[in-house]
Amino acid sequence: MSSTKAYSTPLAAATALEAALSGDERQGRLAAGQDPAKRQQILEGADRVFSTMGFDAASMNDITREAGVSKGTIYVYFDSKEELFMELCIVYREKLFNGIYSALEGDHDLREALIAFGKALSLKVTSDVVIRAQRVVIGVAERMPSMSRNFYEQGPKKGQAMLRAFLEKHVAAGNLEIEDTELATYQLSDLMVTGLFKRRLFGCMDEPPTAEQVNRTVTAGVDVFLRAYGKR
Amino acid sequence: MSSTKAYSTPLAAATALEAALSGDERQGRLAAGQDPAKRQQILEGADRVFSTMGFDAASMNDITREAGVSKGTIYVYFDSKEELFMELCIVYREKLFNGIYSALEGDHDLREALIAFGKALSLKVTSDVVIRAQRVVIGVAERMPSMSRNFYEQGPKKGQAMLRAFLEKHVAAGNLEIEDTELATYQLSDLMVTGLFKRRLFGCMDEPPTAEQVNRTVTAGVDVFLRAYGKR
DNA sequence: TCTTTTTCGAACCAAGCGGTTCGATGCACT
DNA sequence: AGTGCATCGAACCGCTTGGTTCGAAAAAGA
Numbered sequence: 001m002s003s004t005k006a007y008s009t010p011l012a013a014a015t016a017l018e019a020a021l022s023g024d025e026r027q028g029r030l031a032a033g034q035d036p037a038k039r040q041q042i043l044e045g046a047d048r049v050f051s052t053m054g055f056d057a058a059s060m061n062d063i064t065r066e067a068g069v070s071k072g073t074i075y076v077y078f079d080s081k082e083e084l085f086m087e088l089c090i091v092y093r094e095k096l097f098n099g100i101y102s103a104l105e106g107d108h109d110l111r112e113a114l115i116a117f118g119k120a121l122s123l124k125v126t127s128d129v130v131i132r133a134q135r136v137v138i139g140v141a142e143r144m145p146s147m148s149r150n151f152y153e154q155g156p157k158k159g160q161a162m163l164r165a166f167l168e169k170h171v172a173a174g175n176l177e178i179e180d181t182e183l184a185t186y187q188l189s190d191l192m193v194t195g196l197f198k199r200r201l202f203g204c205m206d207e208p209p210t211a212e213q214v215n216r217t218v219t220a221g222v223d224v225f226l227r228a229y230g231k232r
Numbered sequence: 233m234s235s236t237k238a239y240s241t242p243l244a245a246a247t248a249l250e251a252a253l254s255g256d257e258r259q260g261r262l263a264a265g266q267d268p269a270k271r272q273q274i275l276e277g278a279d280r281v282f283s284t285m286g287f288d289a290a291s292m293n294d295i296t297r298e299a300g301v302s303k304g305t306i307y308v309y310f311d312s313k314e315e316l317f318m319e320l321c322i323v324y325r326e327k328l329f330n331g332i333y334s335a336l337e338g339d340h341d342l343r344e345a346l347i348a349f350g351k352a353l354s355l356k357v358t359s360d361v362v363i364r365a366q367r368v369v370i371g372v373a374e375r376m377p378s379m380s381r382n383f384y385e386q387g388p389k390k391g392q393a394m395l396r397a398f399l400e401k402h403v404a405a406g407n408l409e410i411e412d413t414e415l416a417t418y419q420l421s422d423l424m425v426t427g428l429f430k431r432r433l434f435g436c437m438d439e440p441p442t443a444e445q446v447n448r449t450v451t452a453g454v455d456v457f458l459r460a461y462g463k464r
Numbered sequence: 465t466c467t468t469t470t471t472c473g474a475a476c477c478a479a480g481c482g483g484t485t486c487g488a489t490g491c492a493c494t
Numbered sequence: 495a496g497t498g499c500a501t502c503g504a505a506c507c508g509c510t511t512g513g514t515t516c517g518a519a520a521a522a523g524a
Contacts, residue, residue, distance in 0.1 A: 051374070071484090071504095072486090072503075080483085135370050135371060138367050139372070140371070142285070153436065183452055187452070190422045191422065202369070202380045202381060227460040228459040292512060302471065302472045303472095303474095303512095313512065
């Protein structure tokens, strides 16, 4: 037999431990379906399968194989394929908005702050993992509307709220002149990924954009925004 | 042995039917799998099924039922589920770009022309049919990259080429000051659907935007663009 | 009217699905 | 050493899948 020890799946093992056990000490016996490391292991396998196949084409057997966990065990941790996917969506949207918003904190120059934020956002949003995740979510939006809506509202929408607050701060400070900050926030965040996001989503760019491309796009986008809304 | 004769090119058949259908007179006996009306009938049923279920969850039996055509007949007209879907994609992208670009022709005022175009684009791109079609295409982008890429490049990309030509005309005429017209074209077309497209795609707006919403979004977007790139 | 040929519709195929069950296995605790 | 229990893994369930086949029906051309 090849897989007697836990974490026999090579890919899952390393990252599973990192997330699950912050310290190195093993905790004692866990109730069935309660081991966070195993849970993580399943989620990572499911991620790989869902990302490459989409929700419908992915089978639980595929996930079983990819996660290196028996089918029975998966069903101890998750009641159904749907539930497994829903929990994965939470992971997805957390992946999306991890450490993006630090650029908006502090007292940097307006333009510099927006460019730094835009770069971080643009890089994340066009990365392979995030693009794949979004494709899966969009693909099931018709049949499972609550899932995709939730994904968007807990993810991008929250982000936009932060950006909006940032803009409003600068409006109050007299650096910007904006009537409708909600609309302006949409405009800015679209300008930051212009020409990259859609092409990536539709598979017209095999590779994520280079740092140069991102830099060029974000700079141009922010400048358009500032020329339109900046005090002159 | 399936396909024997004419319409060897899928595109030819798909587009030819619309003309053939307009008259009511039946033409004479047609070779197996060559009746454009039947072909259309199948495509329409397939559209309804794919749009609501996505590619994977849709079954050929569903399409059979929805199209009111026997399974055997479908397989006379289309070799496989994939091929049926590919031909449907052609219909999809033609739906998307039908009579959008007339606003860019003629000698209208720059701003008026952009707003008229933006409204037409925005309405189409956020309509129920087009949103559903895009979801389906995006959903299979990972496994069938050529399909979604084709969809984008024959659809949105071609449209952008026309918009770009329009912008360049106005740059030459001295109405706009743009260095990178490709990038500017991306920015403008994103600004025109800002806040609508993504929310629709992720199912955060159940209904298509109202004419008012579209009007507001497009006007604001065009004005941002003109403030940034217009001669002052 | 009779022939020709497309379409119909139901039966059929092997394969795979999501989900369940259950005895064997082996670790973790006493 | 002994035992309790989470995991394993394979077999199994009923069902649907995409795809094929074929005789009957229907319609068009002569």
